[in-house]
Amino acid sequence: MNEAAPVIDVRGLTKVYRTEEVETHALTGIELSIQPGEYIAAMGPSGCGKTTLLSILGLLETPSGGEYQISGTPVETLNAGERARMRNRHIGFVFQAFNLIGDLTVEENVELPLIYRGGIPRNNRRERVRAVLDEMGMSHRLRHYPGQLSGGQQQRVAIARALVGEPSILLADEPTGNLDSKSGEAVMELLAGLHERGATIFMVTHDPHYAHFAKRLIRLIDGQIVDDAETSETTFEAGLATH
Amino acid sequence: MQKTSSVHIPDPSPVDRPGGLFRRLSPATILMLALALGSAGAAFSVLDGFLWRPLPYPHPRRLAMIRERLLKTGLLGSDVSYQAYHGIAANLPAIRAAGLLDMTGGLATFHGIKHFVFGGVTTPSLFRALGAPPELGHWLSRASGRPGGPNEAVLGYGFWKSVFGGSTHVIGQTFGFESARWRIVGVMPKAFYTIYPGADFWLSRKLAPTQLRDTNINHSMIVRLAKGETLRKLDSALALYRNRLVARMSPPARQHAIEDGLTVNAIGLHRHLVKLYLGGHPEFLLILALIALVLLVIATANSLNLELVRARHHASDLAIRRAMGASTSDLFRLLLGESLLTVLLVATGALTAGTLLTGLFQALIRSALSGPVTVHLPFQIRFGETAALFTATGSLLLVCGIFAAARAYTGRESLLAPLLHEAGAHGTAKSARLLRRGFGSLQIIMATLLLMIGLLLTQSLLGILGRPLHFHPENRLEAMVLWPRKLNATRFWKEAAPALKTVPGVQSAALGMMVPFNTLMSSHSVIRAPSAPHESLYVHAIPVSGGYFQTLGIRLLTGRGFSIAEKRQGAPAFILGARLASRFFHHTRIVGQTLGQKHPVPIVGVVSSVAWQATPEKNIAGTLYFPLGTNHFHTTASNVILHVRAMTSHLEQRIRSTLERAVPGVAITHLVSLTTLVHESDRLFESLAEITGAFALVALFLTLSGIYALTAQNSLNRRQEYAIRSALGATPASLSHLVLTETVWMLGVGLAAGFALSLLLTHLLAGALYGVGGINGPADLAGVLIILSTTLIASWIPVRHAFRAGLAGELRPGAA
Incomplete structure (x- = not known):
């Protein structure tokens, strides 16, 4: 394990959804520390809290309890604006459904995080966008709209958008879920390549095959981390058993 | 509280789901259309009462008044001289019958009891010209109009009922008036009306040959056109008569007639009464019709906009139903049921609103016409069958039109989807956005226009109320006396x-x-x-x-x-x-x-x-x-x-x-304070401002509710986009900015065009309304600020609501 200051440090994190009749414990006592350069996969059955955990780590939702720090900064008490800025600065998202904005071109979609960061001249933004898209092999589709791209291409654009702001960590939520196996494999190769070049990645997946691309695997059941180990220590069969 | 460990993420998105027919209806659309159609129906009732409902005479369109006018002097009344009456009635074949009428009033003695009476002195031929049969007895006899003939009187219905209790024995009785005895020969029906309101009686006028040369222009002349004749033909004949008259004048009189701009022409009796009873302001009807039209445009744009947004959900709803095995006829029945139910609800709401608003208008007009003498309108303003038919038909056409347009637009999208996918699906999204902005702008244009009309009338009213009188009405009494x-x-x-x-x-x-x-x-x-x-x-x-x-x-x-x-x-x-x-x-x-x-x-x-x-x-x-x-x-x-x-x-x-x-x-007809007279004279303008103000508020409400519903629906549709932007670092402020940009765009276009239109309208009405000129800084600024602030608030509330509900769920697969 890397001993440097953690990108993400979570202590005793809980998340409870309340309605008038039901109190639902989505996460209970989560302890998680992610060091720079780590590639972590989170696995578990449907409804175990994987996506909730990712949403909280990505500051899309607020925890009900516990402590949470990003690069040493406590984030529980931040207001919505500060959380948005923190998200923009430190976190890059890759979603299962790509979540590209249909009315914007590939270039405009990738440019969005830089626009929200503010203070970056347009030319610099566009230069950066083209560089990242080039890296993803998508620079020839700059002017296309998401509707004109295949699923694999859309996900590469989504990864480009996640990377363009040079975040501290990439949070990927089932990044291959909407892709065929070939495209899925390509995306996973891409993420592995990014990790090789030093990117920190936290990926939620329920596919043991793709989980194997990560270096560390945590397992969630009923909102609790039941296992946290290097992927080499985890048996493939066990992953399949939980699927 | 039950505790469970199974994870369930509540879906904050209240998107329409397939369900019962009532759940598919949009209350906003129904409310807006019902209110606008009800207002239009009420405006139609007023227009119908004043303009289209025939006066209670046989062939009323053939009745006209002759006017002798001195155009260059400003003598623009509706009177003629005895000389003109005689010359026209006797010589123009276009006229089948003509009568002369003057107002009279004073003390009359019935069975030794004095009554203050008000009525007309008329040639017997007036009754033949009007053609309405008497309720009792007969019209004034021809002989009663000749010098030396009998003094005859015909009673008004109200007077007959109140003084004689409606007795049929009234015929043949006599009464004293102006040093003469008058014999009652008939009673006219309740609806009978000449140009004077609420006449108690009509007395026979005897025209002596010497009077027929009198050129004083102060008598009312009503004529009935011969069958096949028109006002245009009568006007041509009157112009020839005028030329003959001028040619026969002495040289100085001829010179004066030409210098004063002597003209003789005709005006339809109905039109004359409209002008007379609207206090010389027939433009009131035009403004009312315009306001009703503007309201309809606002509601239609509102509903169409809303239905266009909703149609996308309906399209997916229909697709799911089809996938579940619904046949085309099942879907047709569903859509038909939805449309008919909406028509039914809109029509019911519109008829209710129309009836209530017409009642309000009746009360306002009655109040505006009340003065020292109670005025009974010759026009029947009521929410009748025609107005109901107008409202119901309007409901049917408007609802079906809006639904058809919305479905057609969505249908076009589905049809072109394969092509658009290749050519750029973004095109439809952009065109839909443009369409939405266009309708939104149209709403704001109309609301601005209507609000400006309201402010214009208010400004005019304030000008009237605040203008210098140059006398002191306070502690002054006025008594109209007859001796x-x-x-x-x-x-x-x-x-x-x-x-x-x-x-x-x-x-x-x-x-x-x-x-x-x-x-x-x-x-x-x-x-x-x-x-x-x-x-x-x-x-x-x-x-x-x-x-x-x-x-x-x-x-x-x-x-x-x-x-x-x-x-x-x-x-x-x-x-x-x-x-x-x-x-x-x-x-x-x-x-x-x-x-x-x-x-x-x-x-x-x-x-x-x-x-x-x-x-x-x-x-x-x-x-x-x-x-x-x-x-x-x-x-x-x-x-x-x-x-x-x-x-x-x-x-x-x-x-x-x-x-x-x-x-x-001596008889004192009324004794009132001048303060009351001034106040009552202002009532018509106050009523006008109240009616327009009420309409302006309805328009503002329609626009705001439309923009609210539109923004709410739009926010719902774009939640996923907001969620994506939020995930990428957009702050709540920048998201609000994004959403409100659309509103600001609509506001910019709407306010600019609405303000330009209202300036044009101001220019057109400048002659008709007191104290109304070009740009009026404070009033115009107030109008712009009202539209601006209320529209922004109406847009902001649903956005805030959408953000509060949380956006994380929108990023999951299938959330869109």
Whole structure:
């Protein structure tokens, strides 16, 4: 394990959804520390809290309890604006459904995080966008709209958008879920390549095959981390058993 | 509270789901359309009552009034002279029957009991011209119109009921009026109406051959066109008659007729009554129709916009139903049921709103027309079958049209989807956004326009209410009096004035043929300008007693009041109102100048220009006053004005009894304070402003609710986009900015175009409305701020609601 200051440090994190009749414990006592350069996969059955955990780590939702720090900064008490800025600065998202904005071109979609960061001249933004898209092999589709791209291409654009702001960590939520196996494999190769070049990645997946691309695997059941180990220590069969 | 470990993420998105028919309806669409159609139905009722519902006569479109007018002098009334009546009625084949009518009033004695009565003196031929059969008895006989013929009277329905209890034995009875006995020969039905409201009776007029040469233009002439004739043809015949008349005149009279712009033409009786009863402001109907139209446009744009947004959900709903096995006929039945139910609900709401609003209009118009004398409208304003049919048909057409347009647009999208996928699916999203913005802008344009009309009328009303009267209505009473024929005005006043001065509380009293804001009695003349002898002007020419200016609080600007000799002996002298004085004697000393060519009359003073009615008089050049005793002034009615210390009912009774004691046989038709008269004159304008204001509020409500519903639906549709942007670092402020940009875009276009349109409208109405000009800073700014702030709030509320509900769920697969 890397001993440097953690990108993400979570202590005793809980998340409870309340309605008038039901109190639902989505996460209970989560302890998680992610060091720079780590590639972590989170696995578990449907409804175990994987996506909730990712949403909280990505500051899309607020925890009900516990402590949470990003690069040493406590984030529980931040207001919505500060959380948005923190998200923009430190976190890059890759979603299962790509979540590209249909009315914007590939270039405009990738440019969005830089626009929200503010203070970056347009030319610099566009230069950066083209560089990242080039890296993803998508620079020839700059002017296309998401509707004109295949699923694999859309996900590469989504990864480009996640990377363009040079975040501290990439949070990927089932990044291959909407892709065929070939495209899925390509995306996973891409993420592995990014990790090789030093990117920190936290990926939620329920596919043991793709989980194997990560270096560390945590397992969630009923909102609790039941296992946290290097992927080499985890048996493939066990992953399949939980699927 | 139950505790469970299974994870369930609540879905915050209240997106429409397939369900019961009622759940598929949009309350916003139903409410907006019902309100707009109800308002349009109510406006239709008013227009129908005034313009389209026929008057209660056989073939009412063939009835007209003949007008002899001096265009260049400003004499633009609807009267004729005896000479013209005789010449036209006898010689024009286009006219089947013609009648002459004058107003009369006074004390009549029925079975020894005196009643103050009001009615008409008419040639018997009037009844044949109007053609309405009597309720009882018969019309005035032809013989009663000839010199030496019998004095006959026909009673009005209301008077017959109230005085004779509706007895059929009334026929043949007699009554006394103006030193003569009159025999009742008939009773007219309830709906019968001449140009005077609420007449108690009509008396036969006998025209002597000498009278037929009288050229004074002050009688009303109603004609019935012969079958196949039109007003246009009649106008041509009247123009020929006018030319023949002018050709027969003496050279000086001919010159005057040409210089004064003598014309003779006809106006439909219905149109004349509309002008008469709308206080000379028929543009009220135009404004009302315009407002109703604007409301309909707003509601249609609103609903169409909303349905376009909803149609996307409906399309997916239909696709799911089809996938579940629904046949085309199942889907058709579903859509038909949805449409018909919406039509039914909209029509029910619209009919209810229309009935209520029509009732409100009736009350407002009735209140506007109430004055010293209660006015009964000849027009029936009610939410009748035609208005109901109009509203129901409107509901059907509008709802079906809106639904069809929304479905057609969505259908086009589905049809083109495969192509669009290749060519750029973004195209439809952009066009939908443009369409949405276009409709939104249209709503704001219309709302701005309507709000500006409301503000315009309010501004006009405030101008009317705030304009200088140049007299003091406070603590002034006005009594309209009729005295026995044996007295003239001077003799009446000689007996009445000393008695009135003895009444405790009366500070001063005066007599005048005209009193400000009492439009029942007027006195006019055509005079020639001394500086330009070829210019004739139509003016108020008012005989007044001594103390008239002082009692009314009219300020003497220069010169003096009438001298004792002038007042007592009727020595000719004029006092001019300031407006007329400045028109005649610009830059010259006025006092000492004379008016009149044959008999020059000296001008002895100038007083402030009094406001005689609520709105400025367009055709009147000004006012001149002359002493009561001047020879050519003969009348049996005038106005007594009193300046009192305080108004009490006791004082009113004292004044009445004092006058009745001092002048036996005098009749006082009404005794009102000038403050009341001024207030009642303003009622029409207040009612106008209230109606327009109510409509403007409805429009604002429709627009705001439309924008609210649209933004809410739009926010719902774009939640996923907001969630993506939020995940990428967009702050709540930048997201709000994003959403509100669309509103600001609509606001910018809407306000600019609406403001430009309202300026155009202001320009068009400038002549018709008092004190309305071009740009009015404070009022226009207020209008713009109201639209701006309320629209932004209406847009912001649903956005805030959407953000509060949380966006994380939108990023999961299938959330879209």
